[in-house]
Amino acid sequence: MQPVFRDQTGLVKPGRCDFAPNPTGTVKKLSIFVAKGGTGKTTTAVNLSAGLAERGKRVVLVDADPQGCVSSYFNIEPTGGLAELLLGEQIKLVRLRNNFVVMTSGGTRLWDVSGKLNQFPDRFKQVSKAFVRLRDCDYIIFDCAPSFDVLTYNVLYYAENVLIPVSMDYLSALSAVETVNAIRNFKGSGNCSVLGILPTFYDKRTRMSRIILRMIKDHFGELVTETIIRTNTQINEAPSSGSTIFEHASYSYGAADYLNLIDEMEARL
Ligand SMILES: Nc1ncnc2c1ncn2[C@@H]1O[C@H](COP(=O)(O)OP(=O)(O)OP(=O)(O)O)[C@@H](O)[C@H]1O
Numbered sequence: 091m092q093p094v095f096r097d098q099t100g101l102v103k104p105g106r107c108d109f110a111p112n113p114t115g116t117v118k119k120l121s122i123f124v125a126k127g128g129t130g131k132t133t134t135a136v137n138l139s140a141g142l143a144e145r146g147k148r149v150v151l152v153d154a155d156p157q158g159c160v161s162s163y164f165n166i167e168p169t170g171g172l173a174e175l176l177l178g179e180q181i182k183l184v185r186l187r188n189n190f191v192v193m194t195s196g197g198t199r200l201w202d203v204s205g206k207l208n209q210f211p212d213r214f215k216q217v218s219k220a221f222v223r224l225r226d227c228d229y230i231i232f233d234c235a236p237s238f239d240v241l242t243y244n245v246l247y248y249a250e251n252v253l254i255p256v257s258m259d260y261l262s263a264l265s266a267v268e269t270v271n272a273i274r275n276f277k278g279s280g281n282c283s284v285l286g287i288l289p290t291f292y293d294k295r296t297r298m299s300r301i302i303l304r305m306i307k308d309h310f311g312e313l314v315t316e317t318i319i320r321t322n323t324q325i326n327e328a329p330s331s332g333s334t335i336f337e338h339a340s341y342s343y344g345a346a347d348y349l350n351l352i353d354e355m356e357a358r359l
């Protein structure tokens with residue numbers, strides 16, 4: 091069956107996003123991933139996508155996590171999304187804001203679909219195949235689950251760039267090292283390169299934040315982004331009203347940090 095992209099109101103063109111055609115045809119792709127839970131992946135994926143869209147970039151945010159946290163963030167049904175696309179079924183893209191649409195995960199169905207990917211000889215290329223006709227946008231950003239499974243490798247293979255959020259604790263820093271090593275050593279991940287290591291949950295009052303930041307800078311050098319996302323109550327509050335940090339508290343330092351990240355990602359991508 092032909093994949094069909096819909097928005098909330100109905101059918102859009104088969105196999106296409108509902109944006110106007112991209113004249114340059116170049117789509118920038120980015121996955122947000124680290125094999126450690128709770129480091130700010132979803133928060134980063136949401137605010138980076140929303141901020142790029144506010145700047146006039148046409149953004150598709152894909153929830154590649156069966157937990158469906160992007161759907162929870164915006165209070166939308168996680169159906170008709172990535173799971174269905176991989177199964178060749180009809181899907182709907184949910185238009186959230188101007189220039190900003192979401193492909194939901196498909197909910198827990200994505201667990202089953204992910205397991206089935208191993209049956210294919212080219213099991214790491216199934217997301218690439220499914221996305222081949224999604225071109226009418228400027229950015230495709232993937233929010234990944236915190237696990238190295240076949241679905242994550244599919245996303246890394248397709249997106250080619252990965253941003254790794256590291257919260258300021260020892261286990262998170264270790265996970266980042268393991269994640270980078272695994273990506274570099276895994277032949278099936280194609281040309282995937284690490285675009286940046288993003289420090290998150292930074293609190294300058296704590297010695298641990300300063301130690302971990304030093305540690306990851308010593309280890310990763312220039313891969314560590316200049317942007318540091320500080321621990322910020324407003325960032326934590328924003329999902330409860332389905333708002334991005336820019337809508338919830340545009341003058342917060344959480345918003346300022348994510349604006350810095352957008353500048354840096356636009357420059358690095
Ligand atoms: N900079 C921040 N300051 C305060 N709270 C934050 C910050 N970033 C994220 N949070 C909060 O921390 C929690 C975990 O963040 P998030 O869901 O983005 O992590 P995650 O890496 O996607 O987790 P998972 O691995 O489970 O998918 C959320 O409640 C979020 O609102």
Ligand SMILES: [Mg+2]
Pocket residue numbers: 131132133155159233234
């Ligand atoms: Mg998440």
